[in-house]
Amino acid sequence: MRLLATSFLVVMLTGLFISFSLAAGDATKGKALFNDTKLGNNTSGQSCNSCHPDGKGLGEAGDRKDLEAFVNSCIENALKGKPIDPKSEEMTNLVVYVRSLKGSPAKK
Numbered sequence: 821m822r823l824l825a826t827s828f829l830v831v832m833l834t835g836l837f838i839s840f841s842l843a844a845g846d847a848t849k850g851k852a853l854f855n856d857t858k859l860g861n862n863t864s865g866q867s868c869n870s871c872h873p874d875g876k877g878l879g880e881a882g883d884r885k886d887l888e889a890f891v892n893s894c895i896e897n898a899l900k901g902k903p904i905d906p907k908s909e910e911m912t913n914l915v916v917y918v919r920s921l922k923g924s925p926a927k928k
Contacts, residue, residue, distance in 0.1 A: 845909075850917025853910055860892075860901030868914075871898055875921040882919035891915070 853859055854868040854875075871894075872878050884890055888911055892903035904910050 845912040845916030847913070847917045847920045850913035850915070850920075853914050854917055859910075860895035860899060860904055862895065862899035862901030864898070864900045866899055868894065868899075875918070878918055878921050879923065882922035887915050887918060891918070 854872075857865055857867045859867060881887065881890065888906035891911065891914055892906070895901045896903055
């Protein structure tokens with residue numbers, strides 16, 4: 821019985837670790853999305869990087885509590901695309917990348 825309980829605990833903790841790792845996001849993947857001209861099935865042929873080269877002007881955007889809505893607004897209005905799910909892996913990665921720009925003097 822004790823072995824079963826220990827095994828169950830190990831499986832649960834592994835699952836939690838994987839969930840938290842995925843939830844944390846990946847700035848490298850976010851940067852790739854930031855440069856993707858197909859993000860949000862946009863019709864402009866542009867990427868986030870077209871208006872914000874290397875994140876220019878986004879140094880303080882990472883402080884926004886509504887960053888997902890802000891990203892989707894840019895996708896819809898500037899890129900002429902469709903918003904992405906705010907809880908998706910894509911959005912998580914984009915948000916992590918934009919937040920990584922915070923405090924960078926060149927990004928202000």
